[in-house]
Amino acid sequence: MPVQVAQGGHDAPTGEASGHAAEAGHAEATHASVGHGGGHAGPVRHDKLGEHVAEWYSVMGFLIALGIIVFARMRMGKLDVRRPSRGQLLIEQSVASITHFSKASIGPGGERFAPFVGVVFAFVLFSNLCGVLPMYWLPTGEGMAPAWSFTPAPTANISVTFALGFIVFILFNVEGIRANGVIGHLKHFAGPMPALAPLIFPIELIGALVRPVSLAMRLFGNVFGEETVIAVLISMAAVLTSGIVPFQVPMLAFGVFGSVVQAGVFAILTCSYIALSIGDHGDHSHEAHGEHSAAHAH
Amino acid sequence: MLYLGLLGLGVALGLPIAVIGAGIGQGNAAAAALAGVARQPEAAGKIQTMMIIALALIESLVIYALLMFFMLQGKLPTLTFDQLLQLK
Numbered sequence: 001m002p003v004q005v006a007q008g009g010h011d012a013p014t015g016e017a018s019g020h021a022a023e024a025g026h027a028e029a030t031h032a033s034v035g036h037g038g039g040h041a042g043p044v045r046h047d048k049l050g051e052h053v054a055e056w057y058s059v060m061g062f063l064i065a066l067g068i069i070v071f072a073r074m075r076m077g078k079l080d081v082r083r084p085s086r087g088q089l090l091i092e093q094s095v096a097s098i099t100h101f102s103k104a105s106i107g108p109g110g111e112r113f114a115p116f117v118g119v120v121f122a123f124v125l126f127s128n129l130c131g132v133l134p135m136y137w138l139p140t141g142e143g144m145a146p147a148w149s150f151t152p153a154p155t156a157n158i159s160v161t162f163a164l165g166f167i168v169f170i171l172f173n174v175e176g177i178r179a180n181g182v183i184g185h186l187k188h189f190a191g192p193m194p195a196l197a198p199l200i201f202p203i204e205l206i207g208a209l210v211r212p213v214s215l216a217m218r219l220f221g222n223v224f225g226e227e228t229v230i231a232v233l234i235s236m237a238a239v240l241t242s243g244i245v246p247f248q249v250p251m252l253a254f255g256v257f258g259s260v261v262q263a264g265v266f267a268i269l270t271c272s273y274i275a276l277s278i279g280d281h282g283d284h285s286h287e288a289h290g291e292h293s294a295a296h297a298h
Numbered sequence: 299m300l301y302l303g304l305l306g307l308g309v310a311l312g313l314p315i316a317v318i319g320a321g322i323g324q325g326n327a328a329a330a331a332l333a334g335v336a337r338q339p340e341a342a343g344k345i346q347t348m349m350i351i352a353l354a355l356i357e358s359l360v361i362y363a364l365l366m367f368f369m370l371q372g373k374l375p376t377l378t379f380d381q382l383l384q385l386k
Contacts, residue, residue, distance in 0.1 A: 214358065221361030265354040 010020060025073045055156065061154035064126050068119075094118070098267070113274055116171065120164065121267035124219065127155040128259030132252050135234055149227075156227050161220040165212030168270050172211075182225035185253040188277070211273055222262045226255045299385050302375070309370045316363035323356045 079088055103110040131153030154160045176185040189208065191200030209296045233248035331349035335342045377385075 218354075218358035218361055218364065221358070221365050225361065225364055261350060261354055265351060268351060 053181055054159070057152060057154045057157040057160055060152060061123075061127065061160055064130070064154065065123060068122055068126065101268075101270055106278060109278075110275075113175075113271065114264065117267050117271050120168070121263055122153060124164070124266050125260060125263035127153050127160075128219075128223050128263055129256065130154070131156055131223050131259065132230070132255040135231060149231075153223050153227060155219055157222040158216065158220045158224075161216040161223075162212070164219070164266075165216035168215060168273065169212035171270075172273045172277040175274055179278045185277070213271075215269060218291055219262055219266055222258055226251070230255065242284050302385070305370065305373060309367060309374060312364050312370070313360070313367045320356050320360045324353050325359050327352045327356065 075087070075091075076166040083090070083134055095114075095118065098121065099111055099114040099166055102114040106113060130151045131149075133151045151166065155164075173185070176188070179185075180188070189201050189204035190197040191204065230248045230251050233251055237247040327349060331345050331352075334345045
């Protein structure tokens with residue numbers, strides 16, 4: 001993403017400009033999340049709508065990953081075959097669905113990717129859900145009251161989503177090379193007919209390079225946009241009704257649904273990219289099986 | 299002034315134009331899914347899964363436009379009313 005410095009927003013503490021500063025603040029987030037937030041002299045500024053210092057997103061991501069691991073380890077000792085609890089049934093059903101879907105879309109050797117797809121799904125799901133946790137608004141005394149959250153979604157930072165997309169990119173390239181060899185992997189980019197190869201090869205190459213970028217930007221745009229809308233609605237509620245009428249509740253409900261859908265889309269696309277890079281030959285029949293099994297696994 | 303006017307138009311019109319295309323595309327996808335379920339109700343689960351995936355992929359194009367909106371919106375200057383009157 002092109003990095004350009006946005007004007008206006010940082011040093012504008014005056015009354016009528018603080019609203020604009022809050023609005024201009026989220027432009028900072030799209031391209032300056034990594035280093036910009038840490039460059040403050042003094043305490044953390046709160047005049048950016050829902051925006052945090054960059055390190056806090058990494059901390060949140062780490063806490064979520066740690067939470068998933070600790071929770072899984074803790075509950076593994078309490079599994080019961082005779083009388084499974086509801087949570088155990090839910091997790092077992094999710095694992096079975098993901099394994100079934102991986103096996104159906106990737107082919108016979110698909111189970112070994114099921115843990116990765118499952119981890120990506122779980123991490124992205126819980127990260128997105130952090131974006132709908134309660135936010136606090138801090139009164140500044142004049143202008144718009146900016147909304148601020150103690151637990152921002154790590155996937156609302158473009159660096160986190162780019163990292164996830166990059167991991168998926170590395171994975172499907174390595175798996176493609178491992179399954180077909182380097183020459184075979186590159187031959188996938190040549191298209192069906194060798195006569196058209198010089199034409200199709202650049203298009204396929206760009207298509208492969210843009211996959212992690214599109215994964216990252218889709219996830220980032222959805223989560224960051226939903227978080228920003230919630231923050232704006234909270235600020236509007238704070239200004240118009242001094243915080244009594246919660247304008248953001250419909251957006252919170254949609255936020256939960258959108259978070260789950262985006263996590264699912266990320267996991268499904270990861271699986272599809274791995275399937276595409278491992279084998280192009282038997283994939284058409286496998287795709288039909290994939291949807292069939294996905295319906296059964298509901 | 300012309301630059302700021304065109305920038306304002308770009309910020310305002312870029313996303314809605316993307317939304318028009320996405321609205322048409324998602325309407326087509328949903329219509330096809332509904333027709334498929336009406337034709338064969340036992341395939342409803344399968345069709346619903348594919349419809350959700352297709353809708354999310356079409357919507358991601360609008361999200362790209364939304365990101366461009368945020369980037370351009372940061373370039374809009376903050377003006378007081380007097381400064382606005384001074385613009386030529």
